[in-house]
Amino acid sequence: MNPRKKKEFLTAEMCAEIDRLGLDRNGFQWIVDEEGLEFGQFALSQQTKESQLFDKWYPRLTDFVALKRRQTPFPDPAAIDVFDAATRRILEPKIRDAERVPCRGDFTAAFFTAPIHMLSYVAAEWPSTYRNPVFLTPVELTEWRSFYDAEETDQDSWWYVFQDWDAQLNPPSDSFWLQDMAVQHDADVTPALIVWGLYWGSLAGGHRAELWGIDQAGNESFLQNVGDVTY
Known part of the structure; x- marks a missing residue:
């Protein structure tokens, strides 16, 4: 912040909207200190727009998830085959000890994606601090995103975050990894x-x-590290 610049403060209207969204006033005050009140108001308006998209889409998303679980319920862990049992043992510590995806405010959906035989474990293990969690398989997430992308024109507003785990047997050689x-x-x-x-x-x-x-x-063994990508 420029020391010669007169300090600006969040307006009463901004504070009310920040509280409604479940966001941090201190974070927005920092934005105002660094970039000015006008930019702070713009940043908040983006969060308001994301909340509107959440209100539009989250009920449809939860209906979609409910439909998928009626069509494909979680399998009994005791009934899965030896390959799924092995990938479960591999994935369990990666789920249990994973870094938690950041999820801000009350109007953000947290997508957690894993193979169907792992989803019940993810749902049971994952922290309850996520206000709006959804649990899908990778195929189901692809289906949802295709449906969403076909109807939603605003693709720049992120009213969601993602965390995923996957296990692919006999992966194709042209896989990205x-x-x-x-x-x-x-x-x-x-x-x-x-x-x-x-x-x-x-x-x-x-x-x-x-x-x-x-x-x-059904015995698993580590072969090699494949890759590590940071965005």
Whole structure:
């Protein structure tokens, strides 16, 4: 802040809107101190717009999630096959110990994505501090985003954040993570690409990937690190 510049303060109207959105007044005062009141009002107006998108879409999102769970309920953990059981053992510590995706205010949906045999674990393990969590498989998230993108013209307002874990058996060689990489494993071993990460903006987040092997008895073994990407 320029020391010669007269200090500006949040207006009463701004404070009321910040409180309604469940945001931090101190954070907006810092914006005003650094960039001026007009820019602070603009920044707040963007948050208001995101809350309006949330109000428009979140009820439809929860209906979508409910439909998917009626169509494909969580499986009984005792009934999954040896490969899903192995990827569950691999993914559980990555879910339990993961960095928590930032989620601000009362009008932000937190998408948590994992294979269907992991979703009940994610839902049980993940912190209850997320006000608006949703749990989908990667395929279901792709379906939702296709539906959303086809109808919503405003693609720049992020009323959501994402955190995901995935396990793909026999991943294709042209996978983003495996391009130009020689994957070596024993003939009786099934490779599993394990990917996890989070993002809360187009340039905020990151993902990591590992390659594991699962033998016919369902025993898993780490093969190699594949990649680490920060946005």
